[in-house]
Amino acid sequence: MSAFRRVTTDGPLRLVQVGAGGMGRAWLRTIDADPDVELVGLVDLDLDTARTALIEEGIGGDVVTARTISEVAERTPVDAAVNVTVPVAHLPVNVEALAAGIPVLCEKPAAPSLRDAYRQAAVAAVHGELLMISQSRRYFAALDAAREQLARIGSVSNASTRFFREAHFSGFREQMAHPLLIDMAIHQFDVARVVMGAEPVSVVCDEHNPSWSWFAGAAEAHAVFEFASGGRYVFTGSWVSVGEETSWNGEWWINGAGGTIRWDGADDVRVIPAGARARPERIAVPSGVPEEIAGSLREFVGAVRSGETPESTAASNVHSLAMVESAVQAAETGERVDIDAVRRAALAAAIEYEQDPAVRAALATL
Ligand SMILES: NC(=O)c1ccc[n+]([C@@H]2O[C@H](COP(=O)([O-])OP(=O)(O)OC[C@H]3O[C@@H](n4cnc5c(N)ncnc54)[C@H](O)[C@@H]3O)[C@@H](O)[C@H]2O)c1
Incomplete structure (x- = not known):
């Protein structure tokens, strides 16, 4: 039996998008390009932002613009x-949709705190609706190709990502604390859970901000995670790499008893089997696979139609967010942080904070 209600609409899935800012524009184009979905509503606190986005992205048809999902749902299915x-705004928007019987695909990070990530996962369970977190960097044909090779190298003893970009953003990222860990590294941490085939248990982390950095918070971070399998994942990253750069996925090495898998973060995937260093195998990467948010949308639509649980449910994604919160704590304290303890504390805080007995009961099962 499915863990959530299936949607049985025969034609394209009728979608309402909430948020018409920078990333909202990319989602509008992605939804427009996918024949299995149809945009029926665009919600933003600022109606002009919504209307302008539709015009500038050339999205026609009968798209209702409104300030809330409920207003759209009153006017169209x-x-x-x-x-x-x-x-x-993720939690209030998700809760409004789920309570109205509408499943949600929500951009990362699920919420600003682990406590709220747990709360909305419980709300989804209470209403029997799917809440999936879009972790777009899971969807690359080359990553799929690398994942298919994992069985050949056996249990992963260590995996590492080297992430080096010269990233110039205007706005909040250049002012926030821990910009690299909070705004970017969740992507690599999330993929690390896939590669390691296990959940993280502890982390040590060191952060700093080079003298030439244009960020107020630390633009470089180095974290070592221990996983339940006993394997280690090492992330080293910089947003002020003014010399050489990696791809936005970073460059990956994955080692096990059976050998090494290397991914350059673009389309070069190699397997170097144990004892065959001189004969690396280049792995073919298929083309035409929907990538990034198009891939995430495809998985979400497939899940709500079939009832099959997708990889990044809100309940599963708390492990990725816990990696971020724990790495930040480790960087601030200089101590090794127990990730299970961080998760348990957030869950206890969510239970204490929650007023709705049904949601509180659902939290106790997470
Ligand atoms: N997957 C990726 O690679 C990637 C890249 C960039 C951003 N993101 C994520 O996408 C999300 C949006 O980022 P952005 O850069 O587009 O932000 P943004 O500030 O440009 O746009 C957000 C929009 O949401 C609207 N909004 C805010 N609260 C609302 C509410 N309660 N109801 C309706 N509308 C509301 C704002 O008016 C604004 O138009 C964030 O979670 C961000 O982390 C993901």
Whole structure:
């Protein structure tokens, strides 16, 4: 039996998108290009932002613009929602949709805190609706090709990502604390869970901000995670790499008893089997696979139609967010942080904070 309600609409899935800012524009184009979905509503606190986005992206048809999902649902049937608002608005928007019987695909990070990530996962369970977190960097044909090779190298003893970009953003990222860990590294940490085939248990982390950095917070971070399998994952990253750069996925090495898998973060995937260093195998990467948010949308639509649980449910994604919160704590304290303890504390805080007995009961099962 499925863990959530299936949507049985025959034609394209009728979507309402919430948030028409920078990333919202990318989602509008992605939804427009996918024949299995149809945009029926665009919600933003600022109606002009929504209307301008539709015009400038050349999206025609009968798209209702409104300030809330409920206003759209009163005017036209809605099958599902895509939440591309700012992180602090994720929980209220998700809760409104789920309570109205609308499954949601929500942009990362699930919420600004682990406590709220747990709360909305419980709300989804209470309403029997799917809440999936869009971790777009899971969807690369080359990563799929690398994942297919994992069985050949056996249990992963260590995996590492080297992430070096010269990233110039205007706005909040250059002012926030821990910009690399909070705004970027969740992508690599999330993929690390896939590669390691296990959940993280502890982390040590060192952060700093080079003298030439244009960020107020630390633009470089180095973290070592221990996983339940006993394997280690090492992330070293910089957003002020003014010399050489890696891809936005970073460059990956994955080692096990059976050998090494290397991925350059673009389309070069190699397997170097144990004892065959001189004969690395280049792995073919298929073309035409929907990548990034198009891949995430495809998985979400498939899940709500089939009832099959997708990889990044809100309940599963708390492990990725816990890696970020724990790495930040480790960087601030200089101590090794127990990730299970961080998760348990957030869950206890969510239970204490929650007023709704049904949600509180659902939290106790997470
Ligand atoms: N996957 C990726 O690679 C990637 C890249 C960039 C951003 N993101 C994520 O996408 C999300 C949006 O980022 P952005 O850069 O587009 O932000 P943005 O500030 O440009 O746009 C957010 C929009 O949401 C609207 N909004 C805020 N609260 C709302 C609410 N309660 N109801 C309706 N509308 C509301 C704002 O008016 C604004 O138009 C964030 O979670 C961000 O982390 C993901």
